[in-house]
Each structure stands twice: as C-alpha cells, then as structure tokens.
Amino acid sequence: MRTPLGWLQLRHDPGRFLVALAGIAFADLLMFMQLGFQAALYDSNTRLDRSFRADVVLISPKALNLQNLSTFPRRRLLQALDVPGVSEAQGLYIRTVTWRNPQTLRSATVQVLGFNPDADVLRLPEVRAQADLLKLPDTVLFDRGARGQYKEAIARIDRxxxxxxxxxxxxxxxxxxFRLGASFGADATLMASDQTFLRMFPRVSAGSVSVGLLTLAPGASSEGVVEALRRHLPNDVKVLSQADFVQFEENYWRVASPVGFIFGLGTxxxxAVGVVIVVLVLSxxxxxxLAEYATFKAMGFRNRFLLLVVVEQALILAALGFIPGALMPLWLYAVAAQATSLPIAMTLERAVVVFVLTLAMCLASGAIATRRLQAADPAELF
Structure with missing residues (x-):
C-alpha cells in the first residue's frame, strides 16, 4: 500500500497542522456567513412577491423593486380581461412608510399593502382567514415576524x-x-383593505395601482397569455410571469443594489484569505x-509524485478544516436570524458550494506552494 506521506508530514508538526485547520475553518466561516446573508437578502425581499396569488403580474416600467414601485392606470386591469385566457384581475396598492411602533412609540419603516379583502390575492392563510377584520375602517393586520421591539404589542393583540x-x-x-417576516427594505408588513389604504394615503389616486395580479383560466398557457398581453396593453405597463416577477425583484438586489455586490465581494x-493561509502553511x-523532497528527486521520482504529496496535504486540510467551518455557522445563523428576523439558515446547496470552494482554495494553494519545488535542482538542494 502507498505510504500516506502527505498525512504523515501534516501530523509531524501538530502546531502547524492545527493553525492550518483553524485558518481554513475561519475562511469557511466567513464564506458561510457572507453567502448566508446574501441568500437572506434575496429570500427576504422576494417572499412577499412569492406570496402573491397570480399567474401574471403587471407593474409600471418605472418600478425598480417592491419598495420602489411606480403606478399605472387601474383600467389596464380591465383591458387585460379582454385577452383570452385571463379570468381575473386584481390590483394592489403598496407603499413603504414610517409608522409609530405601538410598543416603543418610536418610528419604524413598514410596508403597507392595500387590496380588496373579498379577493383571494395572497398565499397567506392567516390573512385570508381574517379578511372580515380588514373590512373594518382603519383596521390593519400586523406581521408577527417583524423586526424590532414588538413582543409586548403582539402579546396584547393575541389577547x-x-x-x-x-x-x-x-x-x-x-x-x-399574520406571519411573513422582515426584509432588508422594511421592518414589517401591514395588510389593509383598499379603502383603508386610500384613507391613510389620501394623495394616492384610486385609479392608479402599484401591482396588478392576473389569474389565468385553467389550461391557459402562461407564456402565450403574457405575449398576448404585451401586444394588447400600452407601454405604460410591464407584463411579467410570476416567476419573472420574483426574478425581477431578486435581480434588483443582486445587480442594482450595492448590498448584493458587497456580500459577493466578502465571499x-x-x-482569498483562505488561499493565503494555506499557501503559507504548505510553503x-x-x-x-526540502531535503527529503530532494532525495526523492535524486532517486528518480518525478515532479508529479511530489506534487501529489502536496495535493494530498491540501485535500486533507480541506476536508478536516471544513468540518468546524461548517458547524460554527449553524449557531451564528440562529443568532443572526433571531436578531434580524431574516431567513438565515444552513442549506445543503450552500454547504456543497462552500466545500467545493474549500477544495479549490486548498488545491490552488498546493499548486502555488510547489512552484519552487518543481523548479529546483536536486544538486542545488543538497
């Protein structure tokens, strides 16, 4: 059997070995946290979009994202009903405002949705079950997953x-x-009837809506109806499928917003930090x-053999360093989720991505560390 030279060399100096594992675990921890925050950014800012019960969504071409929407004429919803395949059309009023926290009496940012309480426009059973409450004047539903000091106020509402x-x-x-959760754009969401919404914001025109939700008839092709709507409706409205609407929101935070870039840069x-640490250790x-490697070269072993020894060390470091690097974020994710009310949790996909990055990081470091060895002459090494 082949002698595991890479493992034996790593084990020969336990102090250096532990330092290398700590460095890799730290780099993995940083990558896990950056990717976790990035995923929370996308998930938190699209879960309201995903909760819309619609097959096709209409928005203004000037809209940037759900916190920066423009409006379009409400009559576009009636015109959309003329297109074969569209069975229902509902409008939403959306606005991000500052309200007074009922517990602390301090200002906080919330997003307010106004809609017809008799229409089934949201995939949120708690909202649908309390539709009659929304019909009461100046009455709203509050998000129990809000970020901030609302614990006592929520307990009073429950009572x-x-x-x-x-x-x-x-x-x-x-x-x-109801439960939805905070996002990077708003601390909480309020649900209101369209009449309550218009009373709260008297300068908002009832004839202009923020989002149009279209439901298609059974058997209708979503792609075909979307194309027909684009031809039928004027250019003051943008037609998107439900999936494209969610992607539209995510793209804003991924490309147009600096937050997404920062998390990517952090990863x-x-x-890079991991590469530097492993390069130093392996070098x-x-x-x-060096004398032992020179002996191998003098005995006729090729550079490939020596490279495989260093690669073996890199793979061992990647595998063992990844374990603590993947365990520590589990606790930190829970702490961050509790503190921010954002959907931060470990996923199998993210673990695989970070493990692949760890392998690449260690293999690249191993390749850099062996450059001097490959160019060296055994006679010079002695």
Missing part, C-alpha cells in the same frame, strides 16, 4: 386587546396578526522538508 398606532397622522387599529475576500512545510 384580543385593542392596539393602535399612527400612520400619516391617522390613527389605525391593529386588529390581527471572494474570504476565499513552510515544503521548505521544512
């Missing part, structure tokens, strides 16, 4: 007590709760055993 707040100098009553920097190991 059936009357909880009030203020939006645009108008007093509103929080009549019930690249963590990878020191190569230098410490």
């Amino acid at each position: 059936g007590e009357r909880v009030t707040s203020e939006i645009e100098r108008r007093t509103i009553t929080v009549g019930g709760l 690249a920097m963590a990878f 020191n190991d190569v230098n410490a055993h």
Whole structure:
C-alpha cells in the first residue's frame, strides 16, 4: 500500500497542522456567513412577491423593486380581461412608510399593502382567514415576524386587546396578526383593505395601482397569455410571469443594489484569505522538508509524485478544516436570524458550494506552494 506521506508530514508538526485547520475553518466561516446573508437578502425581499396569488403580474416600467414601485392606470386591469385566457384581475396598492411602533412609540419603516379583502390575492392563510377584520375602517393586520421591539404589542393583540398606532397622522387599529417576516427594505408588513389604504394615503389616486395580479383560466398557457398581453396593453405597463416577477425583484438586489455586490465581494475576500493561509502553511512545510523532497528527486521520482504529496496535504486540510467551518455557522445563523428576523439558515446547496470552494482554495494553494519545488535542482538542494 502507498505510504500516506502527505498525512504523515501534516501530523509531524501538530502546531502547524492545527493553525492550518483553524485558518481554513475561519475562511469557511466567513464564506458561510457572507453567502448566508446574501441568500437572506434575496429570500427576504422576494417572499412577499412569492406570496402573491397570480399567474401574471403587471407593474409600471418605472418600478425598480417592491419598495420602489411606480403606478399605472387601474383600467389596464380591465383591458387585460379582454385577452383570452385571463379570468381575473386584481390590483394592489403598496407603499413603504414610517409608522409609530405601538410598543416603543418610536418610528419604524413598514410596508403597507392595500387590496380588496373579498379577493383571494395572497398565499397567506392567516390573512385570508381574517379578511372580515380588514373590512373594518382603519383596521390593519400586523406581521408577527417583524423586526424590532414588538413582543409586548403582539402579546396584547393575541389577547384580543385593542392596539393602535399612527400612520400619516391617522390613527389605525391593529386588529390581527399574520406571519411573513422582515426584509432588508422594511421592518414589517401591514395588510389593509383598499379603502383603508386610500384613507391613510389620501394623495394616492384610486385609479392608479402599484401591482396588478392576473389569474389565468385553467389550461391557459402562461407564456402565450403574457405575449398576448404585451401586444394588447400600452407601454405604460410591464407584463411579467410570476416567476419573472420574483426574478425581477431578486435581480434588483443582486445587480442594482450595492448590498448584493458587497456580500459577493466578502465571499471572494474570504476565499482569498483562505488561499493565503494555506499557501503559507504548505510553503513552510515544503521548505521544512526540502531535503527529503530532494532525495526523492535524486532517486528518480518525478515532479508529479511530489506534487501529489502536496495535493494530498491540501485535500486533507480541506476536508478536516471544513468540518468546524461548517458547524460554527449553524449557531451564528440562529443568532443572526433571531436578531434580524431574516431567513438565515444552513442549506445543503450552500454547504456543497462552500466545500467545493474549500477544495479549490486548498488545491490552488498546493499548486502555488510547489512552484519552487518543481523548479529546483536536486544538486542545488543538497
């Protein structure tokens, strides 16, 4: 059997070995956290989009994302019903505003949705079950997954007590709760009827909506209806399938927003840190055993054999360093999710991605560390 030279050399100096494992684990931890925050950015800002019960979505061409929407004429919804395959059309009013936290009385950013409570426009059973509450004047539903100090206020609402707040100098009553969660754009979401929404924001025209939700008839082709709507409707409205609408929101945070770029850059920097650490460890190991490697070359062993020894070391470091690097984020994800109310959790896909990056990081480091060894002359080494 082949002697495991790579493993024996790593084990020969336990201190250096542990330092290398700690460095790889730290780099993996940084990559896990950056990728976790990046995924939370996309997931938190698209889960409201995913909750819309629609096959086709209409928005203004000027819209940037769900927190920066423009409006389009409501009559476009009626025109959309003329297209074969469209069975229902509903409009949403959406606005991001500052409200008064009913518990701390401090200002906080919330997103308010206004819609017809008799229409089934959201894939949120708790909202649908409390549709009658929304018909009461100036009554809203509050997101129990909100970010901020709302624990006491939520407990009072659960007990059936009357909880009030203020939006645009108008007093509103929080009549019930549902769960959606905070995002990078808003601390919470409020659900209101379209009539309550228009009373809260009197400068908003009832004839202009933020989002149009179209439901297709059974058997209708989504792609065909989307193309027909684009030909039928004027250019003051943008037609997207439900999947394209979610992708539209994600693309904003991925490309147009600097936040997505920062998390991507952080992952690249963590990878670079790992490469530097492993290169230093392997280079020191190569230098410490240069005489032994020279002996192998003098005996006729080729550079490929020596390279495989260093590659073996790199693979061992990648595998053993990944284990603590993957375990530590489990706790940190839980802490971050609790503190921010964002959907941060470990996924198998992310673990595979980081493991592949770890392998690439260690193999690249091994290739760099063996450059001097491959160019060296055995006679000079002695």
